[in-house]
Amino acid sequence: MIGKVNMKKLNSKETKQVLLQILVFFDEFCKKNNLRYTLAYGTLLGAARHEGFIPWDDDIDVEMPLSDYRKCLSILEKQPISSRYQLHSMNTELKYNEKYYYPFAKLEDSQTQIHIFKTHDIGGAFIDIFPMTPLPRNEKLWYFYNKKARLLKIMISGIDGTNRSKFRNSVSYLEGKIFNYRSIRNSLWNLATKYETHNSSSYLVDGTWHDYKDKNFSLKNGLILIILYYSKVTIYL
Template sequence: MRYLEKNEIKTIQLGILDYIDEICKKNNISYFLSYGTMLGAVRHKGMIPWDDDIDISLYREDYERLLKAIEEDQHPIYQVLSYDTSSWYFHNFAAILDTSTVIEDNVKYKRHDTSLFIDVFPIDQFSDLSIVDKSYKYVALRQLAYIKKERAVHGDSKLKDFLRLCTWYPLRLVNPRYFYKKIDQLVKNSVTENPTYEGAVGVGKEKMKEVFPAGTFKELILTEFEGRMMPIPKNYDAFLTQMYGDYMTPPSKEMQEWYSHSIKAHRKIEK
């Protein structure tokens, strides 16, 4: 078995992106490069050299249409991974997999081999900012439920450790899907006719940093990305500045190494 080189992994991920782009064009679905992928497009005209992720985002309606279109397409290798399609995937955003590949001992999906992927994030619109805090409470409960017992015990106080374990034990009995379905219900029930805000709720670590004025992602432009033209928001500067600050200045070599994910993947061996 031979592990894939970084340039091979990149080619495979771009293949997933090209497939998504084709499906979106065929079904009149709007999407855009997001997070570090948007930053890479603006600063490097491609993937960030020390990063090996590709992320895209879509408004909720288009997000659900994209997942349905890919499932109906029944492609031999490109498949949807979500909490609806998997018994072990517990995130409230989806991934599109290249199932001809295997990532072993993936940090993201502990105890499960998975495939090379692109993350797909839903953008929701809302007016009540309290749903952001509420959603992250569900995220925290889910994370607490699936940490090891030793990590739930901090050793700072017997009483505090006892109370943590009193919370931890019952949570172990709850299906993780419950927490993410609650987040999805929360944002869907918060939709208003004239929303004030939009963003990916309960999917990242930045909370309010990922909340933007409604319409921030509505108008798209095409920009160069790895030799192809890909959509990003016309208002990309607002997103990148809020998320990354002085985004046109690359991080130090030390931080580049810290950001590097170093995926270990290989082609699936057919039995």
């Protein structure tokens, strides 16, 4: 995301209000275009347990089936630069003259500005949009898929921003000098969508960013999707 002039700087409370406005816009967009999505991660937990944000959380994550995600991007990426809500993705680097490190998309309110910790992002409040991608059905393929995905995520998250320890910051600096972030990002996207033809698979995850360690997720366990109503926003599955 890119920095702009004349943007309103937001505090934490204002950021949450703007994030909800982005979510309402996204919800209306999905209804209009017959797209499915669900809240995810801390956003889903906050909606279920707190009827809003988790007190210490200040972002919004949504997930979409991969086919819906692709359609979403194909429409929103065509929004003019002057639009208030702008989609940033792997395909919009030239459009916004920016370095975009992630294999998933972000929907940004271009009229705002927030402070983003531990990454190189500069710009407005945004929600993360993750595609739900199939896992390999074979146990051995799953094992190597997970190991490679975790390595790529560590590498790209290291290049993009500042980590907690001085040692890791030094390693990240070297990674940035040795590896091109685009090649790592694209490799992660290609890996996440490698099994896209497995439409019959019961195992869908956000393969573009979040990892699933052996103790937390295995091919023996499915994912539970919950239909929720977030304020006045209907969540589609």
